[in-house]
Structure formats: structure tokens, C-alpha cells
Amino acid sequence: MSARRVGREALKGFITGLMEDGRTVWGPQEFQGSVRFRPLKKNGTPVLDVPNATLSPKEVVFPPSEWMFLFSTDPGREDAFVLKEVPQEGPEQVILGIRPCDARAFQILDRVFLEQGAHEDPYYRSKRDRTLLIGLGCNTPCSTCFCHWTGGGPFHTEGLDVLMTDLGDVYLLEPVTERGRALLDALQLDEAGADEVERGKHIAEEARASMGEAKDPRRIKEKDLMALFGSPFWERAHEACVKCGVCTYLCPTCSCFDIQDEVRGACGFRGRNWDTCMFALTTLHASGHNPRPTGKERFRQRFMHKLKYFQDDFGDVMCVGCGRCVQYCPANIDIREIIEALSA
Amino acid sequence: MEKVGAVLVAGGGIAGVQAALDLAESGYYVYLVERNAAIGGVMSQLDKTFPTNDCSMCILSPKLVECGRHLNVEILTLSEVVSIQGEEGNFQVEVLKHPRYVDEDKCVACGVCAEKCPRKVDNPFDEGLSKRKAIYVLYPQAVPLKYAIDRDHCIYFQKGKCRACEKFCENKAINFEQKEERIRLNVGSVILAPGFEVFDARLITYYGYGRFANVVTSKEFERILSASGPYQGHLVRPSDKREPERIAWIQCVGSRNINQCDHSYCSAVCCMYAIKEAVIAKEHSDRLLDTAIFYMDMRTYGKEFEKYYNRAKEESGVRFIPSRIHNVVEEPDTRNLLIRYTDNERQVIEETFDMVVLSVGLQTPRSLIEMAEKIGVSLDSHGFCSTSSFEPVATSRPGIYVCGAFQGPKDIPQSVMEASAAASSAAATLAEVRGTLVREKTYPDERNVAGEPPRIGVFVCNCGINIGSVVNVPEVAEYAATLPNVVFVDQNLFSCSQDTQDRMKAIIQEKKLNRVVVASCTPRTHEPLFQETCREAGLNKYLFEMANIRDQCSWVHMNSPEAATEKAKELVRMAVTKAALLEPLREVELGLTQSALVIGGGVAGMTAAKELSAQGFEVVLVEKGDQLGGNARFMRHTWKDEDIPTFLNGLIRSVEEDPRITVYKNAQIKAVDGFVGNFKSTLVVGDGAGEEVTVEHGAVIITTGARESQPSEYGYGEDPRIVTMQEFDRLAAQGDARVKEAKTIAFIQCVGSREPQRPYCSKVCCTHTCQSAVRLLEENPDREVFVFYRDIRTYGRNEDHYKVAREKGTLFFRYDVEEKPRVILEGGGLRVEGKDHVLGIPVTVEPDLIVLAAAIEPYDNRPLAQLYKVPLNDEGFFLEAHMKLRPVDFATDGVFLAGLAHYPKPLDESIAQAKAAVGRAVAVLATQRLQVGGTVAYADPTKCTGCGVCEMVCAYKAVHLNSETLTSEVNEALCKGCGTCVSSCRSGALQLRGFSDPQIFSMIDSLSS
Amino acid sequence: MDTRVERIRSEAKRLLESGEVDLVIGFRKGSIPMVSRPWFVRTVEDTELLHWDGFCSLNLCNYLTKRKEKVAVVAKGCDTRSLVGHIQENQIQREQVLVLGVPCEGMLDRRALQERAEGTEILEVVESDGRVEIRGRGLERSFPRQEVLQHCCRICRHRNPVLHDRLLSAEVEEHQVERYEDVEEIDSQSPEERWAYFQNMLSPCIRCYACRNVCPHCYCTECFVDCSRPQWVGKSLDLNDVFTFHLFRAFHMAGRCTDCGSCERACPVGIPLRVLTRKLEKVVSERWGFEAGTDLEQLPPLATYRPDDPQDFIK
């Protein structure tokens, strides 16, 4: 048996253990009224008793803003305007309390950043490689959660290194990958009892059962692209959407970014920032032409990308059912309704 | 004799300057002859100006600068007109030019000479309250900004040695050998604008002026208040430079006084300037300054004057005491001043003040009286130039015109207005030779620099030693060479000197510079010069930028040369950064319709039409009624006793017969399209569904007049013997028994004027009443005439009517607005009961006729105001662009106004104003083409959201929303380039050429790098 | 059912049937608890879904900008004030909109309710008789409505529509509530504290621009933060740039914001943005006696002036 246990009260010690060797431990924390993944301070504890964090821990491996190059603009200097790489090394890190949906999302990000042919992204690669994921299963999935539609589930382990189950008094820790096992071993935690493992299973089953029936977005893959694209459905579906960045910025799978140079004084940097297909500016060409001129096109792009093009390219939908966009959209645009409509 | 397309303007005060500019703009070459070393006149000495309280210098200086650099204005300073031969259309004028002893072409006004000059002299510009040197500029903003030597005080001229200035002048500009010159000029017309001098208060010994240090004249007080005056605007009194706590003004010093000075007239401006000075003194004072104005009548008769007076009373707490002061006594220890007066209750009160200001009147100087005699221009009994009411700017000698305070005491707006009128009259006689003598400059074709990377040349100026002695110029130049895009750097001794200009031109061409930066003095005076150089070198003039390293650097940081050098470098860097982003700006010419529309067929409208026609332009005159003539139809005599009906009939006939004038009666404006130069107005002619006529015109003059209001008090309408002014005139003309047989007549003044609902003075009533009283008594000396008044406002020469009326026995009772007289109808008789506030006793008269001086009120001008996008004031009169300097213009280009529609005024002023409006309109129409573009705003329709903010904030109605696309469009012909719309647009849809966001941001950015 | 719902549906039906309008914008029930969704009705059938409850808080004026057709809009007090702004700023013609005014008793605060559920997900909310009941797995609690109103509603002074063509229920009483307690609290702090306060407050911002996009008054084609010529605000999450975004977003709202609260509600990370706009609201009201969206005739405060405007801070 390789499952371990950590008593609720021993969580702090467990985290301190993780921090040894200079590891950074990211966990969900209160941050000015929302819950976000932040590096834990010594003796700090993550908030694990709430539903999923407002933003997924995508920001750990794909930060909203990051610098890629630096340069000087001083014409007097020989290296004026020569781009210099910003060093990418950093400490080993653990994301503690990532939910299964978000962990699956990392695999989707991997496909975009690491597996798209020759275009491996060094910035993502460096952070991803030094990050271990200790996931927390969802005992009581929310009404907005629909991970089971997209091939996941409240206790799915895909993408995780370790799965953690909240048994009430105790956290059950089950290694998923070799790296996970090695980590748990190194920490010398108590073995979990068989009953505890059993209880975990039971909780997982109940959780899954509580989520009801799944609709399958995979049917959309079979649909004719042009028919979907040209469907009158979009006309009305997008109407309420205000084309903000909430859904995409909160989405653990969205990966658009925009590269910008910024000069301050005699130095500048080239960096990238999150971007979203929902902003008109994203597709605006320098000529002033915009291939997605109105909100409808942009709205359609978001869903076609997630539910159709991505499936066509990678076999899976680009959605893990975390439900954030549903929950936070100011206009109550619900991707589940879109899935149903498109697959109908 | 052949006519000459040039005009000589004698006198460079505001009146002369305005006349010169108007003429130069409309195609005449102008000689502006000024006795002083610089133009500007009295206005340049004033601190703020009533009734808007704007800074005199701020509003004057741009005009002076414009005059100074106008290609068609030649300024002759230190010059006087000696004689005028010839006749209308072709005069030979002899001008005596006194030596300046400084070569105007060489002097760059660096001021070293004055610094070195050992001789200190009382500064007449500061009324002797400060010192200047024997070599001087009249005042810092002087035009032309050239030094002059005051021969009478120069040590060299007096004692034969010194010549310090000569030694230190780097430019070798001093020339002690200069001699008086006599210049003969050939011109078609002459305009006299030599202004006035203030009454010499020493002559009235009992106020102690000249003996008591703290008794000053109002003109001295202006200097004391002025930020650039002797005390830098700190309000202190001369004796001990202590801040006064109590100041008194004594009115009518040298006016309305035949005992001490033989000035029976009213000086017309003193009441207003005294109020102004009191209010501003309070603003200047840190403590609670007490101000008291001792007056006989408060004459706030002009536009916005009454409100100004009310605010001074109510908001600023200025005390107004109706009492004539008989003497001022100085307390020897404190040098405070004791004033004794009687109050309302006839009590004698004594008060001490720290300062007393004498509101000195305006008079014509002796020298001018002599000059007038020599050139054959007659003066009136008060020494002012005499004119007729119907030709208010024509002197007795044909072809010679007059404007400003020489024509009669008056304020700035009136002077400016007359100046435009005189310009227009002068132009009218010379219409056929318009444009024959004006100069135009030709330039090489502009090099197309589009697509070229910036190649900036930087010229750093030493300004003699003005810059170089503080700022390390070589270091700045060296630094400039390291800046991006700079391909050439040079240092000059004087960048503005002719030889340097030539060299710059050559360098621009040789080095293929496409942007030029000059680091020297202020762009306000020198930018046009350098831009000119750029043009001559084939560069668009907007590819030029300046860094002001003298006025903002070497001169103000003399003691920290290092910091000054650092700063100079940064200023250069900022200028270079901006220069890289400069773009050639296009100035295009639009054609225009050379004709005008005049709305309103009263005397003002007809005069305007006539004058336009005389200048050669087609006119459409629109009258809403079925007759021309307006209010003048009810009038008999002007205030100079000329016969109006004869004049009016002649005018109407000449208008109706004029082939260039089309008159539409029973017509109204219905729709207006277009803008300056290219208006299209639609009229409806006839009643009901009348015929529509479309008129294309380049300018429009609004002369819709005003009407007498219907009184709602004093029993008006209840008895046929209670009539208004206008009714009285009509009855008198008809020989109606009510007038003819009346033995006792009572006039009640201010009926509906100066009341909360009409807080303005109707201006004409007091004089009308006095003149009527005189006539009534002349007809029948046994009559009794009573006048119930609040203040008698017979301003200027009209005071004579008041004087004669009194002499002939008219009884005047002053009433208080809180205690108005009452009209009682009883037993078929009329009775007026009132109280005399001067004597403090009740009065009762039983007249046969009561004449009410009913207020003059505007028509409903709102529809017209909307159509032509021009504003109205709170009372419904049209509101001109600038109360002082643009009295007949609207902010919206191409639209002008005159007559009663502007404000109540007598016939002669309406006529002058109509001529002025024509003068201004012709300045537009005569150009044939409109220059548009340059520093103007432009809109990006793809960014505009149509919110309309730009339209709301533009004072010139230059930007509007296209009604179809709902995006904004800037009319380059109207835009003045202020950029207010640009900074108000949230959407970033507007930019200002030459001052765009990228350009300004780049300067800000460059500060920190 | 709330009688207002019936009125809304029947009015909408009548308007569409008679062809008086082409479109009715109102709300329908959302797909999740505590949310109502903007609903665009063009056919009589769709009127059946029109709905009204304590969660119809989104400012529907946001959907009126640059419409061509004739529209009826269901509008609360704050929405009608925004509409006044829209009409003044030419975003829509008065003749083009038909305002179905709903006097408003205040909308419910989703976050506050969730907080009161102490960790349990709320699955249903029932409103009746001035009380609000929340229900979830093993949860059932109720509160007086007043206690769980949105902050903007608690301090609202214009609950009744300021502009309407039909009024769908009786007017409610207006209260002269104190609006600026929090603003004054911040005002009383030192610059250091204020700086820290706002740095802290804005640090979670992810620049998703939901606050901007839900605001009816943010309709620029190109927002200043997106401007590339000149690009004077960086686009990253550098706090200085984030601060600049909020500084100017608020500045652009001066005299225009009607405190509908949409921005704050839309913010996924819960930033209390309205304190900025209310600060400016206070300034324009104290200095120039102006209140946004209350008078169609009054020019917006930055598009007009009085010569004697207060200027105590000017040297």
C-alpha cells in the first residue's frame, strides 16, 4: 500500500515538509475577497474547504504577464535594440489543492505549449517541468461543475502527481505518478489504513453520483464545421455577452497571449500578457481590418475553438468542466447550453 | 487724381492698432505712425479691463504682435504727423521721425545696454512710480521690441561722455549719429487715432495731488495694481509702501466741472474704471480692504456694466457714496487722508483713508489740438474731434477719419468698434485700389519629406551673451549631437540676425534637413521668423520646433549656470524628441462667396448694406417687417440735433435704389447651411406659406435691433397722458395736444431698466429725457419739467444736455429703487409723489403728461441664434466674441453684429457699429480665399463614438457630429486649434495637429530618459 | 408570481404585437441560482420567458448603444439614469426607446447571500414579503430583504425610474441615504494609507475588463488602455498600469456614472470599484451641484462650465 495519510491538524507540518529543499508551495488562499493560488508563507495554510478557487492555478505555469526579453533603447549603446533573454530558472514548486478539472487542464495547456510541433514554449516548459501537482478531489461538486461531461470527474487523477481526498479528520494522499510517489516517500508520511482508502473510494463514488447525467460534447466533433460556423444560433446566443475577459481569463484551458514591447526610459522589455478572443483588439490588424469585426464572430470563435477546432486537432474538447465561466460570467452565458445546442 | 491703396494711421493705441489690422487684412498697405517708442497706448498700461476684468496685456499683446509682424503694416515709431497735403484718395503726409539712436535692424533687445547704462530716469510707463534707464524699452512686451535712447536724460547727450551702451552692445546696434528724418508718405486715406491724455490733477488744488504722497491718479493706481507695475502688483501706498486698509475714489476729477478745468463733459469711463479698481484692489489685498467711491452719478450704461456695478456692491462690498467731495486733508504724521462728506441724512461725516485715488478725466492734449488745426480737422467745443451722428468716424476733412478717445472720451470696446468703422470708411473710399500696394511673399515649392526618416538640425543660440554667459552653449550643442535623429548641430551668436538666417537656409538645403530645432528665445516672438526661414529653404513651416533656453533658462537661472545648462539640454532633448514626430501640415485655400447677408433693416442694417455696397460687395438685406427704418422712424433729432427723418429717408432711398443691394421685406431666415465664406441661407418671403429664396453669402451681419418695452407700472395704459419715450416722440412730431398743451411734464427714468428682470441700463433714456426737457422748455419757457431719476447717465458730451436742462429750470429728483415715485390717478388728474433723496424731502407734482423711460428690450433672437450658432446673453441680446477686443464679431467666424441687437445705444453708435461690422466682414470677404488648416483638430471617424462632447465644448462651433454617421467632423475653416475638444474626447478620436498626443507624450517620456 | 412579471410580459407582448417596437430587452431566469440573464425578445413566444426578481441587477442600457431598431427596455431607476446619459451622448434617440420603468426595491447581493450560506452552495432563493430565503443541501435560512441588498442599492437615492413611458408598478419611496461613508473614511486617511489601500485593492485585478464592458457608459470603440498610438498605458499586470487603468476608467465616468453597480458585480475577483466612481460623484455634486442622469436638459459636467466654478485649489 502506498497511500498515505495526513491528519487535518498535521497539514501545516506536511506543507513545511514540502517546503524543504527550497520548494515553493502554491495553494488556494484568500486574496482580497477571492480565492487564488499564491505561494504559501511559512506556517501558512491553504483554504481547502471552499469550492474551487476563483482563478485556476494556470497562473502558476502561465502567468498573466511575463517578461521574455530585455533590451536597451539607448542609440549610444552598441547593443541597442538587441533582445536579451530573461533567465527562466526558478525553484521547484508544488501546487497543493489543485482540483482534478484544473489538473486535466494542464494537460490541455501542455498540448498547446509543448506538443505543437516544433513550437515548444520555453517559458511554459521551464515552469511546468519544475511543478508537481497535489490534487484535491471534490467531495461536493457544485451545481456549475460538469467535469464529467468533458471526460473528467471529481476524483479523476489524470494530470495529477498525487490525489488528496478529504476524509474529514484526515487527508488521504494517493500517489499517481512516480514523481508523486517519490515525493510522498521522501516526506515519510504515515501509511493510510485500508479503511481510509475505502472511505475515499466511497466519497469519490458519491461525488460522481451526485453530478447526475453527463452530456457528451464529443458529438460535436462529428458535426459539419461549416454548418456549425454558419448556424443562425450564434446570432442570438451572443447577444447578452459583453465580450469581457472573465470567461477566458478564468478558464484553466485558455492560452491566448499577446506579445508587447514596452519601453521605459532607455530600457524596454518584450513580454506577453494574457489575451482573449473576446476582445476586438486581439484580432485587429495593423491595417485597421478586423477579421472578427463584431462580437458575434468573437463569441463564436471562443466556443468553436473550445468545442470544435480543438477536438478536431487534439481529440478532446478544450474545456474541463470547472464551471468558472458559468459562475462568473456577468451575463450568464452558460457553456453547457452551448454544448447542448451544438451537439443537438 | 489717382487713388492710392495705402492708409496712414496716426496713433498706435488700441484704436490705431485695430484700424491698422483691419485695413491690412482687407487689402491696404498701412503706415502706423506712433509718437512713442512702441505701440500699445494707454491700454498697455492698464491692469485689468472692465467689464470682464481680463488682463489688459494678455488681450492686447497678441494684437500688437500681429501688427508688428504683418507684412502690410509698417510701424513708424517715435514719429509724428507734421502735415497733410492733397485730398481724399491721394494725400501726401509728412512724418517727422525722431532718432532712436539704436539701429532697429540690429537690436535684438538683449538688454545688455540697459543693464550697463548708469543713468536712472523716472519711468513714464509706470507714471513715474518706478525708474528705468536712459536707454529703454517702453515695456517688456513692447512692439517693436527695440531699445531707444532717451536723449534728454542720456549722459552722453547731456555731458558728452559715457557711451557705455555702445561699448557693451555685441551687435553694434547703438548709433549716436542718428538724425531726425522727414519722411513723405503717399496714402489714400488717413485715420487719426492719437488718443487722449488724462487730466492734470494738480490743477485741482483742493485734492492735494502732487502734495500728498498718497493721493494718486487712477492711472497711477492702474500701475500700482499691475503685476508688471512698480510694486509688482503688491498693493502698497507710495509714501511708506505699506498696504492700505482704506482707499477712497473721488469721481469726476477734471470732468463735469467748469469751475476748475472748463471740462463740462463727462469722461465716460471713470465710473467703470473706479469700480474695477476698487474690486481688484480688494482682490489684491490680503486683509479686508475698505473701498469707498464718492460719486455724483454712477454711470454704468454699457453692456454688462450694471451687473458689474451690482456685483461690486453686493458681492465685493465696495461702498458707493453719492457725494461730491470738496477737499482732502492730509494728516501730517500718518500721511493718511481725511475726507468730509454729507450722507443721505444730510449728516456731515468725516472719514480717514490710507489712500485716495482721483478718477481723472480724459482730455485732448494741447499738441493734438495744434496738430488738428494744422491739418485742417475741426474739433468740437470740448477739444475732441468733431463728427456728425450720421458719419460718426468722418472728420471735417474728407478722406480723414477718426476713432478712439480722440473722437470723444470712451472705453476700449467703443474705441475698437470705431476703429473698425474708420477702417471700413477709409477702405470704402479706396475700394477700387484695394490690393494694389499690398505685399505678398513667394516661397519655393515645399520639399516632400514624407517617408524620409527624420534628419534634424539643431541650432543653439548664444543670443550675444544673453544665453552664452549662463548656459554652456558648446556643451548643449555637443549634447544635442548625441540625440537620436540629429544630423547637424550648430551654434549661433544671434540666430535671428539676417546673416544667420541666410546661413541656416543654406544648411537646411545642403544637409537635407527635414526638421529644424532652434534653441534660443521664445517662440511667441521668434517662431514665425524661423518658420519663415524654413519656408524659404523649402521646408514646410510646421517642421520647426523651438527650445526656449533664454527666457526660461539663462535669464531666470543666472546664478546657477550648471543647473541652467542641464536644463537647457533637457529642453533641447524634449524639442528634438517632438521634432522627430512633426509632420508637415497642410494649409489649404477655400474659395468664398464674396457677398454678404444683412438681417434687420433698421439704420444699423441699412448702413451696413450701404457700406458693403460701397466697398464693392453684393448684399442681401432681410427685413421682417414691411418697412425699412426700424426705431429711427419714430425719432426726430439726434443728440447733436441733426434731423433724423431727412437722413432716414435719404438712407432708405439710397438702399432701395442701390443696384448691389437686394432688399427682402416681410422676410425671415428659415434655414442656414455652411460656414464662413460659404453660407447658404434660406429665406421665406411674404406671409404664410411665402416664397422661399436661397442666398449664398460669405458673411452675415445681424442687425435685428430691439424695441421699447411695455411698462407694467406707473399707471401705464390706464391714462392716455401716461406715455413712453417713443410715444412721446411720436406725439410731439404729430403736434398732439397732449404734448403741445402740456404745462407740467414729469419724466420717470429707469422704467423696467436696472431692475432684477432687466439688470441693465437702457443707455439712451437719460439723454433722451434731458434733450426732450430742453426742447420742451425752449418751446415754452413757462413750462415746468420734472425728472425723477436714479442716476443721470448723460455720458460723454451728452452731459451738455443735462447741464442745459438744469440751466433752463428742469428740476431733477433722485429716487431710490426701494422707494420709487408713485403715480396717482385721482379725479381726472395725474399726480406723482416721490421723495428727493438728495434733499431728503418729499415731492409731489401734478403733471399734464407723464413720460416713462421704458426699457429697451431685445426681440426673441433665439431662432436666429440657433441658426447661426451664436450665443445670446442672459437678457437675450446677442453676445459678441469678446467684449473688449471683438465687439462686433461672434466667436463663430463670418458672423457679425451691430446696433440695438447687441445692446441699447444711440443712433450714431449704431451707425459706427454697423460700419465696424462691415470692416470686419470685409476683412473676410476681401481675401477671396480662406486659409484653412495648420494647427487644427482632426477626427478619426473609426474611433469616434458620437458622444458629442467635442461639439459641446468647442467655442467656435468648429466641430460637429455628422447627422448621418453620427461621428464628429472638424471644420478646418472654423477651428482655432485650442485643443479643448481633443482633450475632452474620451475615445481618443480627436487629435490636434502640431500638438498631438503622441507628440506631447514623447516630450514627457523624453524628460525621464 | 410577482405581478411585475405579468405586467412585463403583457406589455412586451402588446408592444411586439402592435409593432410599436421591434425588440424588448428584459431579463429571463438565469441558468444558475442568483442570476438573471438579459433576454432579447423579438417574438411574442419569447415574452413568456421574461422574468423579474431580485437578481435583475445588470444595467440593460449596456445593450442599447448604437441600436438601429425601436426598442423597449425594462429599466430600474439606475438603468433609466444611464439611459438619460445615453440619450445625451447620442448613443440612442429618445424616440427610439420605450422605457418600461420598474420602481426598484433594490437588488440582492449574490456574494453576501453566499457568505451567509457558510460554505454550502445555494441552490435556490425565494423572495416573499420583504424576506429572502436561501436553500441548498441541508440549508434553509431567511433574512429581511433589506439586509442582503447590494451596497449600491442600499445607498440608492433614485429607485424610481427618472424617465419612463410605462411604469410597471407603483412608485417606491425614495430615501435620502448617506452615500459617501466609505469615501469619507478613505478621504480622512493620509496619502500613504490611501495609496496602500488602493494598491491593495487593485492588486488582484486581472484586467479582464468586465467592469468596463458591463458598464453602459464605456462604449468607446477604442478604450484608452487599448490605444497603441501612443501606447501610454502598459498592458501587463504591472500594478502601476492597473492603477492607471482604474484611474482613467473612473475619470471617464466623472459625472456619468449612475452607480448601478454593474462594474463591481461583474468583477470576478471582487474588487470594490465603486468607491472610485462615487468619489467623483461626490466631487461633481459638491462642486457643481450635478447628479448624473437625472436631467435630460443638463449638460454633462465636463462638457460645460460656469465662469464662477469653485477654484480654491488654483494658485
Added chain:
Amino acid sequence: MEQQNAQDWEPKILAFLCNWCSYAGADLAGVSRLQYPPNIRIIRIPCSGRMNPAFIAAALRNGVDGVLVSGCHPGDCHYLSGNYFARRKFTVFKELLEFMGVEEGRVHFSWVSAAEGEKFAQVVQEVTEAVKALGPARHYVKEKIEVC
């Protein structure tokens, strides 16, 4: 910069002056040889109405320690009303900026006429002193990029 001790520190102040009054007032100060602190840099704009609050923000973000905006006195605006609009904009912007923590005394507004050379010099003196008293700009300065 950082190494300099507080006493050596001299603030950098940026002024936006309208062409017709305040810039002319600055010229007059020059012509009159009035001495004032050399910390100020002037950008000329046609009218205070051209003043976009974004310029003030840009200046502060660039590390300028103080900003002065100056235009014609009420009623004197060469463009009739530009200064009135500027005053309104500035009122709002200044209040907001200070509310958000930029110290009072960083941004200033004045009316300086073409005749007020003395006043201009005095305003510069006052502004410089006020900014000096606050010390170097701390809030709202954009961090410089160090690396290269």
C-alpha cells in the same frame, strides 16, 4: 539617483503652459530677469483646454516629482472658454488622483497672465518648495527597468 542623499536631491517638475497667458508670463519673468528655481521644464500647449489629464499621469509615471498646469485667468482665455473646461477636468482629476494616494502638492494648477512675470516666478518657487517638501515622487512612479 538612489545614491544621492536627500539633501542633494532636486525635484524634477514639469509644467504645461498655455501659449497666450502663462507661457507669456514665463517669458515676462525671463525678460524681467526674475530668478526662480531651475527644476521646472516647460511644455507649451496652445491652451490649457488642450490639457489632457493623461499628460499629468504620464509625467508622474515617468518619475516627474511635480506637475504644474497653468492657463489664462478666467475670462482671459484666448480661445474664450478653454480654461474653464480645463478647470473642470482638473478639479475632477486632481481630486481623484489625491484620493487614490498621490500626495496633495504633486500637481498644481495656476492662472498666470501675460503680465504676471512676478507671479509666474512665485508660482514656480511655491511649487518647487511644495514638491521639495514632499520629497522624491514615491507613489505612482513606474519602476525603471534595471537589467540592461
